[in-house]
Amino acid sequence: MQKNAxxxxxxxxxxxxxxxxVITALFFYWPASQAVWQSxxxxxxxxxxxxxxxxxxxxxxxxxxxxxxxxxxxxxxxTAVCVLSLSIALLLAVMADRQLxxxxxxxxxxxxPYAVAPAVAGVLWIFMFDPSLGMLGRxxxxxxxGWNPRLNGHDAMLLVxxxxxxxxxxxxxxxxxxxxxxxxxxxxxxxxxxGARPMRRFWTIVFPLLSPTTFFLLxxxxxxxxxxxxxxxxxxxxxxxxxxxxxxxYKVFADGKGGSxxxxxxxxxxxxxxxxxxxxxxxxxxxxxxxxx
Amino acid sequence: xxxxxxxxxxxxxxxxxxxxxxxxxxxxxxGFCVLVGPSGCGKSTLLRMVAGLETITSGEVAIxxxxxxxxxxxxxxxAMVFQNYALYPHMSVYDNMAYGLRNRGTPKDEIxxxxxEAAKILAIEALLERRPRQLSGGQRxxxxxxxxxxxxxxxxxxxxxxxxxxxxxxxxxxxxxxxLQRALGVTAIYVTHDQVEAMTLSDKLVVMNAGEVxxxxxxxxxYRKPASKFVATFIGSPPMNxxxxxxxxxxxxxxxxxxxxxxxxxxxxAEGMPVEIGLRPEDIEIASEGQAGSLPFDVEFIEELGAxxxxxxxxxGEPFVMQAATGEVAAHEGRLWIAVDPxxxxxxxxxxxxxxxKG
Ligand SMILES: Nc1ncnc2c1ncn2[C@@H]1O[C@H](COP(=O)(O)OP(=O)(O)OP(=O)(O)O)[C@@H](O)[C@H]1O
Ligand SMILES: [Mg+2]
Numbered sequence: 001m002q003k004n005a006x007x008x009x010x011x012x013x014x015x016x017x018x019x020x021x022v023i024t025a026l027f028f029y030w031p032a033s034q035a036v037w038q039s040x041x042x043x044x045x046x047x048x049x050x051x052x053x054x055x056x057x058x059x060x061x062x063x064x065x066x067x068x069x070x071x072x073x074x075x076x077x078x079t080a081v082c083v084l085s086l087s088i089a090l091l092l093a094v095m096a097d098r099q100l101x102x103x104x105x106x107x108x109x110x111x112x113p114y115a116v117a118p119a120v121a122g123v124l125w126i127f128m129f130d131p132s133l134g135m136l137g138r139x140x141x142x143x144x145x146g147w148n149p150r151l152n153g154h155d156a157m158l159l160v161x162x163x164x165x166x167x168x169x170x171x172x173x174x175x176x177x178x179x180x181x182x183x184x185x186x187x188x189x190x191x192x193x194x195g196a197r198p199m200r201r202f203w204t205i206v207f208p209l210l211s212p213t214t215f216f217l218l219x220x221x222x223x224x225x226x227x228x229x230x231x232x233x234x235x236x237x238x239x240x241x242x243x244x245x246x247x248x249x250y251k252v253f254a255d256g257k258g259g260s261x262x263x264x265x266x267x268x269x270x271x272x273x274x275x276x277x278x279x280x281x282x283x284x285x286x287x288x289x290x291x292x293x
Numbered sequence: 294x295x296x297x298x299x300x301x302x303x304x305x306x307x308x309x310x311x312x313x314x315x316x317x318x319x320x321x322x323x324g325f326c327v328l329v330g331p332s333g334c335g336k337s338t339l340l341r342m343v344a345g346l347e348t349i350t351s352g353e354v355a356i357x358x359x360x361x362x363x364x365x366x367x368x369x370x371x372a373m374v375f376q377n378y379a380l381y382p383h384m385s386v387y388d389n390m391a392y393g394l395r396n397r398g399t400p401k402d403e404i405x406x407x408x409x410e411a412a413k414i415l416a417i418e419a420l421l422e423r424r425p426r427q428l429s430g431g432q433r434x435x436x437x438x439x440x441x442x443x444x445x446x447x448x449x450x451x452x453x454x455x456x457x458x459x460x461x462x463x464x465x466x467x468x469x470x471x472x473l474q475r476a477l478g479v480t481a482i483y484v485t486h487d488q489v490e491a492m493t494l495s496d497k498l499v500v501m502n503a504g505e506v507x508x509x510x511x512x513x514x515x516y517r518k519p520a521s522k523f524v525a526t527f528i529g530s531p532p533m534n535x536x537x538x539x540x541x542x543x544x545x546x547x548x549x550x551x552x553x554x555x556x557x558x559x560x561x562x563a564e565g566m567p568v569e570i571g572l573r574p575e576d577i578e579i580a581s582e583g584q585a586g587s588l589p590f591d592v593e594f595i596e597e598l599g600a601x602x603x604x605x606x607x608x609x610g611e612p613f614v615m616q617a618a619t620g621e622v623a624a625h626e627g628r629l630w631i632a633v634d635p636x637x638x639x640x641x642x643x644x645x646x647x648x649x650x651k652g
Contacts (some may be wrong), residue, residue, distance in 0.1 A: 084571060184377065184379060185376045186376075186377055186379035187372075187379045187380075187381060187382075189344075189346050189366075189375070189379065190369065190373070190375060190379040190380075190381070190440075191381070191392070192346070192366050192370065193344060193345075193346075193366045193371065193373050193393075194367070194369035194392050194393035194396055194440075194444075195368075195393055195396035195397050196367075196392070196396045197367075197396075200396065204392075207379060208383045209382065209383060
């Protein structure tokens with residue numbers, strides 16, 4: 001007796017997988033391999049001749065102080081966005097979970113930011129926090145808080161962090177809420193009877209039971225901050241002022257723009273790719289083991 | 294250990310559902326009270342109000358001498374066993390049992406002592422390091438019991454704790470729960486819709502229907518003198534036979550042409566008043582044709598239960614069941630003449646369903 005449904009031969013499974021394989025190959029493996037190939041090439045300034053240069057592009061990259069700064073920016077930016085968006089989303093989800101009656105409206109309202117395109121989100125935040133145009137920007141100034149993201153690098157960083165966080169909260173919120181609702185009510189009630197006050201209940205019961213969700217979101221969020229925040233940074237600060245908000249992915253774009261340094265840009269994207277693969281592998285290896293129960 | 298008192302307890306849910314409509318009774322210290330009734334009658338709601346998991350709309354719940362309406366569940370000194378056990382899936386069996394003690398700041402060595410003791414009583418010492426998902430249903434059930442007893446509470450609350458177990462294990466755990474409760478002397482409230490559990494476990498049986506108490510009493514009394522047609526058909530398996538009839542004089546009812554004596558029947562009733570007559574399948578005796586009060590029973594098929602046989606058929610056009618020890622009655626289909634002990638004839642008001650007894 002066969003336990004599972006199965007197909008005779010390989011043709012049908014192959015055909016079923018084909019669309020996915022084609023898409024992956026076309027939009028991932030092909031560009032990725034192109035990037036790897038290009039990272040070994042050097043183009044002259046006019047784009048007339050290319051030369052195979054082995055690791056020269058990588059050497060130039062790692063000796064560039066601008067690259068190091070982008071590296072540090074990325075770490076600051078991604079840590080801040082991940083921590084903020086995950087913790088704020090969790091807080092909101094816990095609150096929504098308690099008030100499920102109003103939950104529907106709450107849920108809908110909170111999911112809206114996710115439907116906003118990165119560029120639009122960026123423009124929104126520029127308008128809000130612009131020191132001369134934005135309501136909030138002017139408000140800050142009138143409170144005597146010096147605020148100018150166009151000139152001050154720290155302000156600019158704060159602004160992109162807030163914008164990127166705001167956009168990611170809705171996604172995280174939905175998953176946290178689903179995770180919270182999957183915890184059986186009786187388990188919480190048992191903890192109530194067992195004398196655990198709300199805070200203790202959260203940290204000893206709810207949070208551990210949510211850990212698979214948290215882990216999943218951590219992986220998704222890291223990929224998000226590394227790659228997907230490009231649009232927001234581009235519209236809000238354009239990497240400036242003077243590179244203060246230039247992250248690794250933004251630098252790939254800036255350096256490759258206009259084809260000025262295609263090889264260097266390709267080398268950067270390969271480094272980025274390796275980093276994300278590495279991070280995800282580490283997460284799966286060391287964290288996932290601890291979060292399953 | 295303490296007595297539990299419910300005084301006119303009501304529950305109206307937010308949507309306007311009246312789940313419990315004014316229930317009053319008390320359970321003596323160390324008593325075992327079973328709440329039984331059909332699905333949706335408000336048993337769980339009542340239990341959860343005692344636990345503090347549900348607010349009390351009106352009325353009063355007291356544990357010992359203290360009114361607990363406003364007391365947090367954690368401070369009511371109760372322990373609850375849930376139908377799905379509600380174990381903490383990310384904790385070991387040991388931690389599951391220790392959790393409540395830790396929350397209350399019990400010293401470590403005391404926790405260790407109590408958990409080991411409970412594990413020994415429940416024969417789960419070998420499982421202490423396991424996670425709940427590595428346990429069978431019966432073992433989980435024991436852990437849930439363990440979690441309740443380590444705390445040494447005043448009152449145990451059970452919400453259908455055995456309904457997820459298979460039939461054999463259910464009987465075994467039923468006996469163990471009763472033994473444990475006796476040994477510890479803790480007052481217990483137990484919710485079930487299984488009438489066998491209700492009969493065997495309780496020393497105070499509360500039969501509920503649609504948010505109201507139908508009858509409270511010793512299980513044997515509830516069985517012998519059901520206060521209403523509802524209780525009569527709910528308690529006892531197979532359920533009591535109900536036949537239409539009429540009052541035919543003091544202590545006498547007529548079932549069609551046949552006159553039956555009913556000793557418990559009230560004597561002040563108008564002749565010809567329509568009633569329903571209840572006869573338990575196990576109270577039926579074999580009679581002979583022509584004997585006074587004998588009834589013709591047309592057997593259609595026979596169910597073998599091993600020690601007993603169930604004779605299914607029709608009596609006066611109504612479906613009817615008779616239970617007899619195997620071999621006592623010649624098992625064949627067709628006509629049988631039966632009779633009933635006048636002490637075991639139950640009569641209910643056709644309109645209200647109330648027992649027309651002498652009180
Ligand atoms: N949270 C709630 N909100 C509104 N109505 C509820 C809620 N919980 C229960 N009810 C209603 O209250 C009534 C009693 O429910 P309860 O859970 O007490 O029944 P029960 O006797 O335990 O039934 P079962 O044997 O199926 O567990 C039902 O009509 C149910 O629909
Ligand atoms: Mg229930």
